[in-house]
Amino acid sequence: MEIERKWMVNGWPRGLKLLETYRMDQGYISVRPTVRIRREALEGGRTALVLCFKGAPGKGGLSRSEIETEINEKLFRQLEELIGLPMIRKIRRTYLTPDGYHLEVNSVDEGLPSAFWYAEIEYKTEDEARSWQAKSVGLGEYLNDECTGKPGSSMGEYWISTRLKGEEEGFVD
Numbered sequence: 001m002e003i004e005r006k007w008m009v010n011g012w013p014r015g016l017k018l019l020e021t022y023r024m025d026q027g028y029i030s031v032r033p034t035v036r037i038r039r040e041a042l043e044g045g046r047t048a049l050v051l052c053f054k055g056a057p058g059k060g061g062l063s064r065s066e067i068e069t070e071i072n073e074k075l076f077r078q079l080e081e082l083i084g085l086p087m088i089r090k091i092r093r094t095y096l097t098p099d100g101y102h103l104e105v106n107s108v109d110e111g112l113p114s115a116f117w118y119a120e121i122e123y124k125t126e127d128e129a130r131s132w133q134a135k136s137v138g139l140g141e142y143l144n145d146e147c148t149g150k151p152g153s154s155m156g157e158y159w160i161s162t163r164l165k166g167e168e169e170g171f172v173d
Contacts, residue, residue, distance in 0.1 A: 001063055004129070005062065007148075018093055018094075025090075036051075049075075106120075
């Protein structure tokens, strides 16, 4: 189960400890339901190839089922070829918040007209997610545009609007 909140942001945060940086490429086999592949290259570390399935968001958009499994290079390449569209490029930096949460900040498709930034925090429970306040840890200005659960704010919707451009209901065929 994935429980998270998401914000639109501008740039990397200041004053937080940087924990890790990933360069990612991800593409969608299907958006509804979500089936995606992602190459996750940890700076100075290993690269993982991941197949991910996500269920529909629950009430309020805070949680949904998620299954991730690593796959081999051959299967990744076959699925990438099946998708047949340019992958979304992301740089993800993970920062430590003053209260110990991991703030994942993403720069998406840098250099393209559609480029944007978002941040997210994963929680153990929905109650914990609902009660966490950015301003209580000095992040109120940075995390001031929450988009958790808002229609059109998912990476799948971004895929549809930038890669499919009118293809049938989010399915690559």
